[in-house]
Amino acid sequence: MNGKKQTGKEVVLKINGKEEKVFCQPGETLLYVLRNRLYRTEVKEGCGKGDCGACTVLLDGVPVDACLVLAYQAEGKEILTVKGLGTPKNIHPLQKIFIENGSIQCGFCIPGQLLSAKALLEKKPRPSREEIKRAISGNLCRCTGYKKIIEAIEEASEKISHQ
Amino acid sequence: MLKDHLFPKTIDEALTLLKEYKGKARLIAGGTDLIPEIREGLPPFEVLVDIEKLKKLKTIREESKKIFIGSGVTFTELEESKVIRNRAFALHQAASLMGSPQVRNRGTIGGNIVSAQPAADGALALFAFDAVLEIAGMRGIREIPISQAYLDIGKSAINPSKEILVGIRLNKLKKGEGSNYQRFAMRKAMALPILACAIFVQSMDDSITSARIAIGPVSNTPFRARETEVFLRGKPLTAEIFERAGKMASEEVNPRDSRLRGSRIYRKGLAAVLVKRGLQGVLANIG
């Protein structure tokens, strides 16, 4: 017996509306826990320190880099990943338009882009192009040049606000 | 290695925990500066004391002559606050320009100050407003002007293992007062500034009664261009004066050559331009 107290605790994370209990260590990021403990690989890692936005999730409706949130800090908050945005059976207009508009190339940045877009449209249903650009300015894309992503968000804002 | 991450329910509880852990605990709020450090394995602390959820630190309130900003206010909250926009415009600008939306949603003004970086946007604006910091420690509350909070790069006068920055107070802008923030970076989002400056001007009858100019990063701590501030006293708010002020500021600052940020000469030149433009911006929104 070395008398060391075991570190870590069970954290309750509410993801896409469902509560999941997962054992975490202090200092582990939400990104790490989502991917490696809960196998929620739809949340991507591009840089690990908030420079690229690939790991963007919504925390209580607000876009954050999951690599800059500790798992302990996410307890008690609503987490939304791209799988909570929409599914093949229940597609979100943003997803539909991204697909149809050719906004997706390698796709690695897309979960983050979609969630930043969703948060924007919730806050501002008819954003200007500048507002759209600003909303996704923390989501780096190396493939598309952003044009078709911006267009898709614009189109989605029109469709959604008419619903 | 981190052993625990605790969530005190009050400021006093947080202070008690810090005391208990005798310097081995460290405060965390948003964590946007601290979490990358944890990833690098850098910090020597063992316990995190999390004050992100403390409501008392999350207010922005107008007092009779001042504005109080809780240290836990995020940059997004600062940016969206009408009070800040109307009464402390340079801070609104600075908050809206730093980082990315994701980082602004988590990063707090308190964390920004305590990280003691000379390029920190929020802090620069607060320097121009000569903000006063309210700090809670085991011995009670103390107040220090922000100019005394920076000891060196990364070294704050506020020890996050012992004390809590509760909030920031700055004077509400009155008639004849204006502020502006100018920032230059290599791209339009998610970029550390090559140079930034925050300006506060007090004027009466079209002439400057006092000015404060904070520039960074040009030294280890945010830099006040005091000679330029003195020069501006009593001068009219004209383009020619702004130009001269810019040149003076350019001579005052002493950045080093940086392979990443640019040469000394270039950055001195930028200082002239940004101070000039900042003064023009102030003129445009003087109350």
Next chain:
Amino acid sequence: MTELKIIGKKVPRHDAIEKAFGLTCYADDFFMPGMLYGKVLRSQYPSAKIVSIDTSKAVRLKGVKAVLTAKDVPRNESVTRFGQTHAMGGGFEGLYRVLADKKVHFMGEAVALVAAETEEIAERALRMIHVEYQPLPCIFDPVEAMKPDTPQVEEGKPNIVTHFEVVKGEVEEGFAEADVIVEHTYRVPFVDHAYIEPESGLAWLDESGVINIRVSTQVIEHFRTVADVLDLPHNRVRVIGTYLGGGFGGKEDITVETFLALLTSRTGRPVKLTYTREESILSHSKRHPYVMIYKTGAKRDGRLTSLQAKLVSDAGAYVYLSPWVLLYSMVNAAGPYRIPHVRVDGYTVLTNNTFTSANRGFGAPQVCFAYESQMDELAKQLKMDPVEIRKINYLRKGETLATGQVLEHAVALRETTEKAFQAFGECTPGKGNLKIGRGIASGMTSYGRMIFLHDTSRSYVSIELDGSVTIRAGVQDIGGGQASSLCHIAAEVLGVPLEDIKVYIADTALTPLAGTTTATRQLYMSGNATLMAAREIRNTLLKKAGEMMKMDPQRLDLADKEVVDTQGSGKNLSLIDAVKACASDGLPLYHVGLFKAPFRNLTQYERIEGQVFPDFTFGTHAAEVAVDEETGEIQVLKLIACFDVGRAINPSSVEGQLEGGAIYGMGYGLMEEVIMEKGVTLTPSFSEYLLPTSMDVPDVETILIESGEGVGPFGAKGVGEPSVCSVAPAICNAVYDAIGVRIYDLPLTPEKIVKAIKEK
């Protein structure tokens, strides 16, 4: 020609659908029971002798299952290959060393490997490996490195890896004839591919001991090298390529494959290795920096007379694709212009910098920056319009490049320039310190590999009994729709809707090899292979249908899952009935299309002559910029890309490539540089290495021209790389127009602008 049903229509890609739902699994998204985590120990010096490596402490750390160094690698040294089946000579195979052995040659070179139960344990183990280094002299400047008395990067080998020349006519004669001559030296920096997905893979031993490697890669054919390194037969290493989160040439070389194979082989357990971003920037290949000394002469009427260029590229510490990239530069160095006298000397030189290799454009963007800047400089001297001087000199179809390569297919340069220029519209007004300028630049970029590589591609297409279609192809999908375009082609030929087509890609055990996803070749090569295969099946079906319908197969077509009579008799037959009839007669309903690119053998590599590439894509970029004279900030207001794409198989995809390529090129022009000082990378993460964000981009307008003369399926040309090359010079030319100063080295940083204005 009958109207096409799917080709040319904007259709959603199948992979886009999965990606929008977060369902696509990239390399790091896979987990296996018992999986270990791999980590790489990297060199602390750009050049040093390894005196000793002590792994004893690391080995004893609880949870560590393997610690490997060079002595543990069965064959630590071999050659780099990219699908070539025979030894090329001419410097085309470079040394491939798995782990540093006696020396380290660049900062970040792999020295040791660890596999452990957790990432954290693996990282701790790395810190416990004690390497004793003895620093050695280094060389970082490729021009210096060419001199005889400089330190040798690789013992016993000269620093100059390769020298190529292009000679046409007699340049001195040409300069004597010239009325104006412009001479400048151009420099371009190290840049990073910066794919958002870092390098990653997972390897395991299956039940028969075969090494399986699932990896984000552009080249599954590296299974051969991995097998050689492990001293295994080729058929006992399997590489499965995942959908990449970007490649751009950075995942063209072996990245994690060999490390994974070694670790899984040693431990007997699955091993995952994913690079951190810092590790990726530090240690994977970079785009070649070039020093380009150009001298161009022209007559008063604008006709070019002579071009002389000396190119020196920094190969970094290992050869990899440096000679290949240089060869591309050689062919492209004179640009798409008619020049009677040309001499180009190209060198690629080893240094102790990070090794350089493929990056989108592969040697073409570098020289395009030089030759298109030169064109504008000539225009200035001659007081001619930059568009006019180009139109006078553009090559036409049937004419030859300086190397003697005949341009056998459409050369739409004039049209692309006219259309790009027209699309400018009204000029944005300047204001105060903001000066507005406009510039154009044209580019020619090859698609398809160099023809002496005997390039081939295979695609297996089959139609199932229920009429659904399966494609199996070794195609690696880097995000440009490489996989989905095969489906479009099959859908077109077989008259089956896209939803009924399933493509399986990139598995060396199960899919016919399609060759590398590089050189903008997949649509051309695998598209054609798929076309061939689909047509075979189509012919079989129509022949049988003709028998069943008692009609001449020539008048039949496949559309909407039916065999229809194109001559309007109204008779038709369901596709499934035709399929079943073929199956029952034992007729094959599958085919492996083998497409061979035309090839010729080069007998010597010193002087580049004759046909080298199958074809080129021509295009022009037009840029409008606003330059802040006080701060030097450059904002691109408009960026127009006009390209002859041959045929747009999926216009959405083609536009996407042009839009993305424009920003990739804009980053190269304005803000990207891997700053290496004495071999040390000063831009280690995305905080320092800056890519354009959404707020930095102009609206990119794309104008497609379809000459129909590409050598790809349905007359398509490739656009992945061509979309990048002429962006930086267009911006540079626009900056000149705005402020009257020219910058000769990329990126065009604000500081350079301010300095140049001051010096004017």
